[in-house]
Amino acid sequence: MVLSNMSHVLSSISNEEVSPVTLNDHWSRLARLILLASMSAVGSVGNVFMMSAVMIEDYLRKRGNTFLVNVGLADLLVTGLVIPASAIVILAGLKDNLAVCKFQWFIAAWCFLVTVLSLTAIAWENYFRLCYSIDVYHKLTKRKITFLLLSIWTTCGCISGMQFYAELSFDYCTRNDLGLIPYQATVCAIFVFFPLSVTLFCYIRTGYQVRKFKSRPNHKAPITFSWDCALAQTNMYSFVTFLLFWVPFGVILAIDNVNKVSGKVFYNLAWLAISKSCINSILYGMLNRHFRGAYVNLFQYCCCKTTVSFSRRQRPEGLRPSGDVRVHIIPGYNMYCSPQRANESGGRSKRFTERCSSARANGREVYEL
Structure with a gap:
């Protein structure tokens, strides 16, 4: 009896123009495999980046950006579990x-609610x-963020699981x-x-408050405020992209409860x-300079095998030193070496002069501390 029911369900799935698992049967197996593998690889690497x-960019190391990591983690589950399962x-x-x-739809529904x-x-x-003010923002403690994230994942997992365990909602597969x-x-x-x-209202x-703040006479916002505005704008674009990808499927899902739509339209949407989970990380790299710079450093470190220093200093762009600064911890080199220092030393030490000459090699002033 169970086998007959299972065969009936599988036959009903197979009658659709587009399979919920293996996409369009009119495409060759190789084309579908390459498409799914590419989506999974690009999306997974992008979400990890x-x-x-x-974690590595100083400006992005803020407790509030943990929610961005949570979105990346949800997308990573989709690109690392849902799409490879079809492949x-x-x-x-x-x-x-x-x-x-059913496994794919459970993970997709779970991650969808977590992302929302x-x-x-x-x-x-x-x-x-x-x-x-900064005092109000500091009320968002690490403990509160951790509790909120755990609550989001637990609640969304229970909601997504109940629709399969008790068949309380629409069955995506059948x-x-x-x-x-x-x-x-x-x-x-x-x-x-x-x-x-609530997201749209926020x-x-x-946007209204920031524009009102910038319109004040003789107002000059600090550079960090401009960076916060740029990141908020990127987050807004990510939200709009999420709506563009998910709203069409939501509309078709609502229509399907009233009037049956074709499987080709339903499963393609x-x-x-x-596929939104595959491009969200790319969107942040294109629109935000801090994410883009971190992506470049990660690519050089992981792929080019070069030495990359992840900065830990927070300085405005105009205050960065123009020359190289190298720090020596060897006791014999604990001295300042500059042209003025060399002239002041006179003939005290020939070795000191040689060190100063070597420090100015390659046409650059290098100060050894």
């Missing part, structure tokens, strides 16, 4: 697999960072018409529409929404 950038099914020569499909709540937290954090039941409507209202509305309010 995005999370690492917050494995294609390599195995299978058309569809119900267990793999994390985007709301990012917008809320940007609003308090730009529009309130597309069984369960109608708009109270559980599904409640989840959409509380964990999707309300957080997205960005609109932040679903994969379009999932």
Whole structure:
């Protein structure tokens, strides 16, 4: 009986124009495998770079940017688990697999809810960072952030798991018409529409306050404030991109509960929404200079095998030293070496003069401390 039900379900999946697991059957296996492998590789590397950038870049090492890392982690689960699962099914020569499909939809729904709540937290954090005093911002302690992140992952995991365990929501794999039941409507209202509305309100309010602050006469904002505004703008673009990728699938999902749509449109929009996890890190690298600089350092360190120094000093651009500074910890070299120092020494030490000459090698002034 169980085998007959399973075969019936698999046959219903196979009748769709586009498979929820292996994409369009009209494409060759090699083309689908290359596409999925490329999406997984590019997305996974990009998400790892995005999370690492917050750790190595001084400006990005702020407690509020932990929510950015949380979005990158959710995207990494999609690019590292959901997409490769389809590639494995294609390599195995299978058309569809119900267990793999349910696993993919569980992870995708889980990460979708985590991303929605994390985007709301990012917008809320940007609003308090730009529009309130530093004392108010410091109330966002590490303990509060940790508790909030654990609550987000636990709550979203329970919501995503209940729809499969108790069949309380729409079945993505079989597309069984369960109608708009109270559980599904409640989840959409509380964990999707309300957080997205709060996120939109926070960005609109932040933009209004920042423009009002900059319009003051004789106002000159510090460089860190400009960096915060640029990062908030990048976060807003990431939020808009998330809407552009997921709203079409959400609309089709709502329409499908009333009037059945074709599987080709349904699953193509679903994969379009999932592919958002592959480009979010690229978006931050293109629009934000600090992420872009961190990406370059990470690429040089990981791929080019060169020595890269990750700066730990926070200095404005105009205050950085123009020459090289090298520090020697050898006791015999604990001295300042400059042309003036060499002239003052006179004939005291020939070795001191030789050290000063070698320090000015290659046409650059190098001060040895």
